[in-house]
Amino acid sequence: MATRKPETGWHGENSDVNHLRGRAFEATCLALTAFGLVSVMLLLLFVANDAFRPLSADVGWLATYAVTVVVPLAALAVYYYRLDEPAGEVAYVASGLPVVGLLLTGGFAVLFTELLSVLEWFALLISLVAAAGLIVAHGRLRPKAALERLVVVLLAPVVTVFGLPPTRFNWLVTDAAAALGLDFGLYYRVISLREAIMLLPFVPTDWVMLLLTLVLPAAGAAGWFVEQRRESRRDGLAVVGLTTVAAVLGVVAGPLLGIGADVWLLVVTFAVLPLGVYVEGVLRRGEGVRGLAFPVVAVLGVVAGSLITGALGFAGPDPWLDWGFLTSATSRTAADAGIYPSMVGSVMMIIVIVLTAFPVGVGAAIYLEEYAPSQGLMGKFVTLIEINIGNLAGVPSVVYGLLGLALFIRVLQWPQGSIIVAGLAVGLLILPIVIISAQEAIRSVPDSFRQASYGMGATRWQTIRQVVLPEALPGILTGTILALGRAIGETAPLLMIGAAASVRLAPNSFFDVGSMMPRQIFSWSSELEPAFRHGVLAAGVITLLAVLLVMNATAIVIRNRYQRTG
């Protein structure tokens, strides 16, 4: 076939090599990519436009903000991109951190208003710390007693958090106490430390408890981090001191500005402190310091914009997605409708999923990767199971809804549409994904680490606990958070288990019937009034997307952070 033509050269026009097909393929791929990206972008723009309705504002308003915010920020962005790339990264993080921090603040604020009081949180945390203290103390006192240790590890949290069930012994104790004229309200069972704290006649005020359980631990962690980084104990202590002062000052001064003490403490913990530590690091390294200008310019721009528009009387837009939308329940009139109760429902559902699917999935992954036999008949069986886990990851979500309906509602008789049923059904849905991603993370721990550990005379448990899991954890977390992102958007299982189409009050127990964001959005989509189907729906979708984005960003941050150090 390939007869050489001696009269032609090997280069230029006469070259034998044909690039045409390759070029065509490349162009096709590019076109497909562009098509996909552009369609998604258009969709998002469309929805965002519906949610925020920027065109409902005065032209003057738009122009003002364009001048004070958009133009300076765009100029800065161009500058970073062309001349100062490290500053670009700094700008990105320095603007993102407070946003994520404020979102977390919101999350915790919701937690404290809907799910548990500050006192309950305080008692729970103290009890968990006490349980950990018990376990550590036992380890110190009797380092060799392995079986005993297992019992302590299992029992300590039970005793401190749940208390002991009624037994004959408790009768004796309670009767004895009653004889002495004391009534602890023990209900003939030993109450836990948690319950004991809640029964205390005088408890610290909320902000003191928050200071102790949130601000100080966070400040301590930040202080430790700074101490390590600057190798100066004083600087570490300074961080703790400054944070505490800022927290207390805010508590005192906050009411004047209309900021509640609790909210201020959450803001300090989740937004001010991380941002402060980050800014300190940037300043110390001296690299990309100009990036810090970005958030400053943004804030100044917004302030200037609002002053100018206020002075000139320009009316702003009337967005669907505003503070009222985030904080109120749905309503019969589109203008008053909000997403708050279903947001709480989603958060509670996520809590159920994290508490169930995460331990089960990670446990299964550890077993399959580290313990399960790989040879012989059992090995084949394990392979079969792994293949089926892979298949389960592809099962349509409706099927999981059906499973939830059959199992939790029909068999276990749990309330239809309750948060717990929703969480478990969707948890089952993401379980295979959690298992597979955790397996991958565990598998990516180099075998040489395991060999080194076993070679030192470590048991399998020690090897897994000290070497494999610490290495695999970032990967496991990343995979799990991405899976949670999938979970929060699932709609079909919620429909199957009968989650409420919309609720007026946020659920405050896991056995309450609740609605979740996707379910609420779905019911808006079938409202008759067009304002619901366009405006409110779009606002809901954007809210859901924002939550998703935050979760994915967190996953990416965790991954990058550990890839860099690891």
Added chain:
Amino acid sequence: MTQNEMTSNDSTEPTPTTETAASSPDPSGDPLIEQSIDVDGTDATAAETGEPVIESRDLNVFYGETQALQSINLAIPEKQVTAMIGPSGCGKSTFLRCINRMNDLIDAARVEGDLYFEGKNVYDADVDPVALRRRIGMVFQHPNPFPKSIYDNVAYGLRIQDQTENIDEKVETALKRAALWDEVKDQLDKSALDLSGGQQQRLCIARAIAVDPDVILMDEPASALDPIATSKIEDLIEELAEEFTVVIVTHNMQQAARISDKTAVFLTGGELVEFDDTDKIFENPESQRVEDYITGKFG
């Protein structure tokens, strides 16, 4: 089987076992004495060598169907450097892994025969490989420090073995004995992965000796290192032999000649062809095949 018989014919393999008879009057190691009776001994030639701490008898290893070691008989003396040389794939690493039962971690591997450590067959049912590995440390071909700080790497073995008293001191001693202390003493908190390859390997040695084992197994510990790092490791090994029994696999014959007291030559197919004093192996080997291998005629 015939091959095995041939092997023992042209090797000097009985020699080390007869040393046992000559130099171990106390009956601490019953099996060793049994062995010395089994084998017709020639005169004890190396009376100055230590007692055998490790002794394999008719050790066969299979990976699935393929046999990687053929009836190995070998006695490794105490507090000396024993080198194992041979072409790659001849089963040196496999033999090393038999000693601390790291082969247990390979599903396909199956071990037949006996291997005695201080008189106890490590393949007996009542031997916990974890306990065995606490007495027999190992250093691998590629430096494999944990992705932890230098300090935590050395402290790892101490912690998992609950030897938590004076941990700082022990870490320092181990790093000094591994000739690494001066280079890292100001950066013990730094990640071990930031060290150079040679430093990492010395860190691995420090990690292995921190728990004060009896034996240290080294599988080509310098093969991934540059010449300077290699010579540092070699010096270190010679020093370690004052306190530990060192078994080192190497494919580098000069290295074996430089640092070892005894040398075992494995050849392709997983047979132990000759085992004797290093000087004898390199100057005047019994077997023609060993001579050919050492002079580079095949490999």
